[in-house]
Amino acid sequence: MMKQKTFLLLVVVIVGLVSITGFLWFVFRPTTDATAVVESTETITPPIQPTTLIPDTPTPEIQYPLPSEISGTVIELDTGKQMPGALVQIQGKPQRAIADQAGFFQLTGLEGLLAPVTITAWSDGHFVGWTTLDPAAENYDPTQPVQITIKPLYQTDNLSYDWFDFEGVEGSASCGLCHREYAEWSADAHSQAAINPRFISIYRGTDINGNESQPVRLGSEGAPLPPDPALPYYGAGYRLDNPLRAGNCATCHTPIASKIANTNNCGWSGCHTDLTAERATQVDYGVLSYPLSGDAAEGITCDFCHKVGAVTLNPETSLPYQDMPGILSLRLYRPDEGAQVFFGTVLDVPRRVSVLPLQTESAYCAACHYGVFGGVVGHGQVSGGTLIYNSYGEWLDSPYSDPENGMTCQDCHMRVSDANYFVFPEKGGLERDYVDLHDHRMPGAADVKFLQNAVSMSTSAAHEGDQLNIEVNLTNDRTGHHIPTDAPTRQMILVVEAFDxxxxxxxxxxxxxLPDYAGDLANTPGKSFAKVLRDEWSGEAPTAAYWRPVTIIEDTRLAA
Structure with a gap:
């Protein structure tokens, strides 16, 4: 019987655990001996036998001895001009050099140092620039001098800048991901400037628990009347007196609470009412200091301080202009999208940074530690105002401001830290024993130990008949400003007790x-040291309502 030819096409699909891994096509056809022959269009590869994987052994970085001297030039990006006076330093090492008039530098004393190394350079008004010397690099030529290019700082100030964040963390906490100083700053009064309960109580007119004083009653001449003794009264409050005005507290206490230009004196001074701002196109709303949220509630933030590039001072007085408190006296470098800069004091940082020697000078603190209140605000001055905050001016008038033998604000309030790094080592931070790194806790009026070491005291006692004569001497020999200073709510109290x-x-x-305002200590033997203000509207003394017309009726503080 004749066998019928039959063709069968079979598709075999080999399926892996997840996806199709291959196709093989087979054709089956009859043969004369009825034996099936399989023909394939692909070569069948025998299965691969499993092998043991041997991990790669990391290749150690090859280091090469540096010559004892390295020379080169520092030039400016784009212009190519030479940069005389530029500072040059090897990262992680103390060796430094200063470029000459031709921008030429020479680093010496490099015996024993190994390459690769990074060399940084900086000049005033520029970012830090750097280059890496790596003998293993293809383009390395030891016969050629080193050239470091530095880029000028951008000259804009982006008012729309969203303050720094990193890896999804907002605000100053983002700095804490890498920097040890964040924990110190968190314990410092600057981080509490916007939420300090004493400040808020004065601004709002409450006690420190938030209980509000009675509404302000105005007399026929528009001045507040004395408080009603039958109603709760916790002291005057700026917003109780001025419910439609923001005031200028934010210029120092929360300078990132608004994005209006810090050249806008009217907006930051908060002297115009909300009604004026609503109806006048050229007048901005003031900047409220309460309530706050987000970055604004952090007060003086890490990013804010490290964006300050200059402070404006009156050349005739060396003080801030009286109508430019806080942020109004500061030159900020808030970057555009894609740009960034942080000012600091360390040169050998190959990042988006610039060096700012001003950070080591008392003038850096001036804008928020000098303030005239009341009076009529004019161009550069406040006519008829009262000097309230003046710790910077007191320092200027003291021996501490002597450039040769004096001390700066930072010498006392930002002591050199025991730590020799500012970025955590596990985050790649270098140990730097050759540079001063400063503690950011900035002790002040809230630090008991710091206050106890502010003055010297001596006592003597002698019998005279049936009497005991006691003499107490207090000397301000350890502080670069008056004691106490700045806020007129502060007083130092001496109590003297004697026993048989x-x-x-x-x-x-x-x-x-002690006077009546010493509270429970009133009429106790002793003395109060304070700047005492009298409210000319209510007659209250002492008063902390220094936005009202006030008179200094007594100043018994210890001068610097």
Whole structure:
């Protein structure tokens, strides 16, 4: 019987665990001996036998001895001009050089140093620039001098800048991902400037628990009347007096609370009412200091301080202009999209940074530690105002401001840290034993130990008949400003007590006693050291309502 030819086309699909891994086509056809012959269009490869993987052994970085001297030039990007006076340093090493008039530098004393190394350079008004010397690089030529290019700082200030964030973390906490100083700053008063309960109570007119004083009653001449003794009263409040005005507190306490230009005196001074701002196209709303949220609630932030590139001072007085408190006296470098800069004091940082020697000078602190209140604000001055904050001016007038033998604000309030790094080592930070790195806790009025070491005290006692004469001397020999300073709510109180052999207190027969405003210590033997203000509207003294017309009726502070 004749066998019928039959053609069968079969597709075999080999399926892996997830996806199709291959196709093989087979054709089956009859043969004369009825034996099936399989023909394939692909070569069948025998299965691969598994092998043991041997991990790669990391190749150690090859280091080469540096010559004892390295020379080169520092030039400016785009212009190519030479940069005389530029500072040059090897990263992680103390060796430095200063470029001459031709921008030429020479680093010496490099015996024992190994390459590759990064060399950084900086000149005033520029970013830090750098280059890497790596003998293993293809383009390395030891016969050629080194050339470092530095880029000028951008001259804009982006008012729309969103303050720094990193890896999804907002605000100053983003700095804490890498920097040890964040924990120190968090314990410092600058980080609390916008939420300090004493500040908020004065601004709002509340006690520190938020209980609000009675509404302000105005007399026939528009001045506040004395408070009603039948109603709660916790002291005057700026917003109680001025419910439609923001005031200028934000210029120092929360300078990132607004994106209006810091050349806009009217907006930041907050002297215009909300109604004026609503109806006048050329007048901005003021900047409220309460309530706040987000970055603004952090007060003086890390990013804000490291964006300050200059401070404007009156050349005739060396003080800030009276109508330019806080942010109004600061030149900020808020970057455009894609740009960035952080000012600091360390040169050998090959990042988007610039060096700012001003950060080591007292003038850096001036804008927020000098303030005239009240009066009529004019161009550069406040006529008829009262000098309230003046720790910077007090320092200027003291021996501490002597450039040869004096001390800066930073010498006392930002002592050199025991730490020798500012970026955590596990984040790639270098140990730098050759440069001063400063503590950012900035102790001040809230630090008991710091205050206890602010003055020197000596005492003497002598019998005279049946009396005991006691003399107490306090000397301001450890502080570069008056004690106490700045906020007129502060006072230093000396209490003197004497006891007989049986521990019984002796009665004062002659000598000063503490005033009524000393609270529970009133009429106790001693002395109060304070700047005492009288409110000319209400007659209240002492008062902290220094936005009202006030008179300094007593200043018993210890001068620097």
């Amino acid at each position: 052999a049986n521990g019984n207190p002796l009665t004062l027969s002659a000598g000063p006693v």
